[in-house]
Each structure stands twice: as structure tokens, then as C-alpha cells.
Amino acid sequence: MTIGIVIVAAGRGERAGSSQDGPKQYRRIGGKPVIAHTLERFLTWPRSGPIVVVIHPDDETLFAEATGRLPGADRLVTAFGGETRQRSVHEGLRTLSASEATHVMIHDAARPFVDHGILDRVAQALDEGQEGVLPAIPVTDTLKRGGSDGLVYETVPRSGLYAAQTPQSFLLSAIRVAHEKAAALRREDFTDDASIAEWAGLPVTLVEGSVDNVKLTVKRDIDMADEKLSSRALPDVRTGNGYDVHQLEPGDGVTLCGVFIPHDFKLSGHSDADVAMHALTDALLATCGAGDIGDHFPPSDMQWRGAASRIFLDHAARIVRERGGAIMNADISLIAEAPKIAPHRQKMRETLAEVLGIAVDRCSVKATTNEKMGFVGRREGIAAIATATVVYRGDAA
Template sequence: MDDRTMTIGIVIVAAGRGERAGSLEDGPKQYRRIGGRPVITHTLERFLTWSRSGPIVVVIHRDDEALFAEACGKLPGAERVITTFGGETRQRSVYEGLRALSGTDATHVMIHDAARPFVDRDVLDRVAQALDEGQEGVLPAIPVTDTLKRGGSDGLVHDTVPRAGLYAAQTPQSFHLSAIRIAHEKAAALRREDFTDDASIAEWAGLTVTLVEGSVDNIKLTVKRDIAMADEKLSQSTLPANFLPDVRTGNGYDVHQLEPGDGVTLCGVFIPHDQKLSGHSDADVALHALTDALLATCGAGDIGDHFPPSDMRWRGAPSKIFLDHAAKIVRERGGTIMNADISLIAEAPKIAPHRQKMRETLADILGISVDRCSVKATTNEKIGFIGRREGIAAIATATVVYRGETA
């Protein structure tokens, strides 16, 4: 097909809630910040600056109009963007995007996930070239390199799956606009909601889907750690040669009284014990101290300023909420969390059997690797209130790199 007769419309799917990427307090993953800007800003910019882009439809959630306007409203070319509301599933959201695009001059469509901000022009050009050559559907993909195992409900490996000819699908998945819209309409009419991507709908509808080379960088940000790694990647790649790193260290201290009970929660891990910690929340001294340490790196007060004990909302609340909040503040102010170190001071219970789980919990909450999380424990040699098993104390240190100044 002569590319002068073909107009490639874009549908960017951004209506999901992204529960796997962290707490609801953090907001949908497509609006989390990486490199100082929301994920969706990076994604939309890739298409706004690509020479072959025609009309662009972004499918958003009804609750996200203000978030989208703030994230993308000032991008050059943003006036070209059409927004429409998505449905309860990704499949329904794509269908709504296709309907909105059908009112434009687009003849073909690229359907892309908002949570893939690193798609590059080489991938877009390869997909477009395949459309130019008359392919009905085009799927960017990369060969599977890991050894694949098929397991059963018994938790055992049943066999090894040959990986020859296996590919990991990416987006943008691209089609003749009318053909993929008809396929979606047929699926909707039959109430088929079990398709995992648009290529699978196209295959089901009898369309031919051609593979083109994807990119290992074109990853989908799915969990909190993906977002943290993307932020670190962008932050490092944009540093000028004369950058002066702004490394800050914050300290935190907390202590809670022990009383008769059935266990204590430390670093987010419950440990059965003949005592419990007294406090307004779950009294996790370790996470309280680390929350203060993170807040200290950007002068954001302390845990009591953000979660006052007088507020009944926090009675019995898991302290993960507090640490999540502090980490979010750090990132919003341009910080990248590099390290978290906690020292627990207690006569009992024994911390060593739970240390690895504690480190893994910290890594999950903060979105950093386990090797950047340290948990240590010591006794008070039976001296003072800790020695008398009247309380447990925690000292925490956090290291954060903020965007520094140039020399």
C-alpha cells in the first residue's frame, strides 16, 4: 500500500487501575512518576513526536480526567489528542478507543499500552513498514530466551516446554482499523472477554498477524519495582556530565511499650510472641522509624505530622501505609531511594529467623532490591526498659539521591 493513502491512528490504553503496582494511595501506575514525569507523559510523547502518527486517542478512566490533563495537557501537540472513557476490562477499553478513532481519517491503528513508555521509533517504523506492505495485523515481539516449565496444581514441574518458535508479545499491535474493530464487535456480541491482547482477537477472527522485531527495552511496567527501576533508569540517563549528586541521609527512631499479647509486628512481619507492642496503629516500631528517616531526607516533617495519633482512621492501621506515603513523598520531590537500614533493639523475640522476610517486605514496599535493605538486631544486655522487656526500640537510616545541581 502506498503510505500516502494510509493514515495510522493511535489508541493508547490508559484506563486501568494497576493494582499490582502498589497501593491505591499511589494512584494508577500510568500516572506514577519516572524521570520526574508521569509514565503516560513519556508514552504519549513517543507518539506525538513520531512522524507517522495520525489522530491519537487516549482511553482513560472516568476518574482520571484531571490526572491526564495535568500529565499531558502541556505536551507539544496535545491539542491533537482525543480522550474517551474506557470500560471495565482492557478489551472493552480498546473497543471504546477504536470507536473514537473511527470518526477520524485513520485507516489503520496502532494499539499501545500506556504502561510501555520505552517504545522507540525503530519499533514503530518496523510496524509501520509491515502495514505499508499490506499486512492485516502486525505484532512486535521478542523471542523467548528463558527456559519454560509447565507446572501443575501440585506445585511440581510436569515438563519443559520447547521455546523454539515462542515469542513474548509487545505493543503497539497494529491492524486495518475496520478489520480489528469488526473483530472486537464480534467478540463483544458473543460476550467473549477472555482475550489477553488484540492480536489474539485478530487471530480468533481469522486475520493474519505478522511478527516483527520488538525491543527488549519496550517493557510493560507492571509492579512497583518496575516503576522504581524505570525511574532510576531515566534519572541516570538524563544526568549532565557536570552533575553533582545530591545524596541525603535521614535518621529515624521509635520506641513502643510491650504488654501481654500474642505477637509483635516488626518490619511488616508478624512474629508470634507472649507480648505485643502498644500503639495507635499496629505499633511497628521499625517501619515507624524508617518512615521518619525517609521524611527527613526532604524535610517533610515526621510521621506524627502526616498520621496524627488523634486521627481515628489510623487506629490499628498497618504501618505499611505510613512507609508507602513517605516513599511517595520522596519520589514526588525527585528522590530515588537507594538504601534502607533498620536496627532493632529488643531482648525478645528472636529476629534472625525472620530477617530475610523482613528485608523482602521492605524491598517490596520501597520498590528497591533486597540487597538495598538491611535489618539488624541487638539486645540491650538486660539494661534499662528494653532489658526488662518493657519495650522495643528501632533506629533507621535511609539514603536517598535527589536531583542535584550542576557545577
């Protein structure tokens, strides 16, 4: 069984504020668009199959901006929605049917607080052979039926009543047939996909939803969601360390932090052997668990023979940015008896700042000797220790 996902995001959200604010699924809560929060829940769920996002034709740029930095965004397929939610879902189902998906979860983009627990419960019901699954929560408020005159006509018993949520999930072929039947009969009065399934005779099983899985409908909902996320969000500050060492051999100079320094020796290595940039590359990769320099630029690959190490550092910085990180500080300690580093320190800092795309005052280069002890003291090699500080946004890698 492969569970495909259809995210409905083509609405205009008129009740969520003025048109100048844009569709509600692209409003920012907790520092990023509503739809980004929603998609992250599915992109990080282990059982997610193909993901189709149904958007409005006018929102292509908004969607690209909202999802461009999401890890796994390359998995997203878009389809254009119709004038109603029902038509949009139909388009999403048609697009998903071209994939390997056998089942589908249909979810509203404006429900950003769906969690993996709900998805697991829905999937378990599908595993057990249910054709339709509806997450829902029991109605707890007392319900009244009123008339046009503003008077209460009766109290409605709440026993057995539930508030429907999404994702509503089905056997893909069955719900698509139901939607096509409704479209052929021009029935567009259904309020959700479960009601279409009921009308078509498909059994729908209730599973436990969540009180947190709310739909953002009006501006107040969005403001409250933003307040909720902003108040609980802690800065995601990560520190990575890196260490590298290269042997010295007779030559005409060494390259450290991208700066060539004339010397009676050179550093031996597959690339230009810039120990400082190598150590800093590892430090940056460590902040997002992206392995080390050897994983990305193996010494066995001849294309990197003699390569400038700024290529490696630029690659690591790009990975950090793609995963939502902002490089805050880079600190390098060089351990060498010679050559003298002080005359070149400013140029080194400027080079690091240029490669990393940060201010010079966020780049530090220091040097010390090894007091003539060990291989460094014997002038057999140069070592470097690097520390990188990166702040990641929200639920980044």
C-alpha cells in the first residue's frame, strides 16, 4: 500500500482578512507560511508517498517562495484547482492517479497543526482495510438550533456527534470514482470528501483526531496560531566543530583560509590542502548532520586533485542555507610553528566572509604554535581547529 497525499491550497480565504494580505495559506505564522508548516508535517512523515499540492493558478510564485527552502520540496507536484474546494480535490485526485499511490490522504493546507500521531492512526485504519477514514473529535459544546428570527428552537443532543477534520483518507480509486460521479451530476453541495464518500455508499470509519488540528479560517485564527508558534519557539542554535591536519613537504608556500603565503614548505594533500577551510567545512556540515568533507569530495575522485578548498567551503555553506540555516560565526585556530599568520589574518578573514556570505566581524582567525612539541613542533605539519555557529529556522534539518 502506498499512501499518496493531496494538499488543498487553492482557496482565496476571503474570511481571513483583506485581499492585500494574500491567501491565508501563505500568511506567515511562527516565521514562515502556513502552507510550509503543513507540508513539513507530511514531508517528514515516514509513510508519505507522492504529494500533490493543488494551488490557484495565480499563486505559483507564492508557492515557490513558500516551499523553495523546504527539505524535500523536490517531491512536491502541483496541480491547478477549480472554483470550489470540491473541484480542486478532484483535480488533485486526477493528478495523483498517475502515480503509484493506492490510497490517498486529503488535507487542507490551512490545518498546519496536524501531527504524525493523527497520520499514524489514519494509516493504521487503512492498513486494516477500511475504504474511508475520518479523523474527528467528539462535540463537547451544547448545540442549539435557531431560527431566522434569532430565537432558539431546540437543543440538539450531542451524543454521537463529531467535528470532522482532515486528512480524510480513502482507497484512491474509490474516492476518485465518487468525485467523478458527483461532478457528472453537477453536485457541488458537499462540504467535505467524507460526505461525498457517504453519498457514494463508501463506508467511512472514525478515528481519533486532535483538538490542536484546527483549521485557520478567520484572521483571528491566524493571529492566534502565530502567537502560539512564536511564544513556544526557541532559537535553534547549533555549533559544529572540525579538525584537520596536513603534512608539510618542501615547496614554495602554503594556502591557509584561501590565502597563499610564501614559505619554504607546502602542504601535502589531494586538493590545495588548506587545513583551515577543510576544518571549517566539516564544522558547517556538522551543524545539520550532513557528514564530512570526505563524503562530499572523496580523495579518490580525481576531479578534486589540486582543487581550491573554497569550493568545498562554499558547498558546505550552501547546504546549510538550503536546510534553513544562517551562519552566525566562524572561528579558526591554526596550529603551526611557521609561517607567521598575523600579517595575513585580515585577508584570511575577508576571504572567509566572502565565501560564507557573512560580515567580516563574524569571522575569526587565530594562530598559535605547539611550543616545539609533537609533529607541529617539529614542523612536520600544520593543524587547524574550526568552530561554526549556525541558527536554523523553525523545524529545519
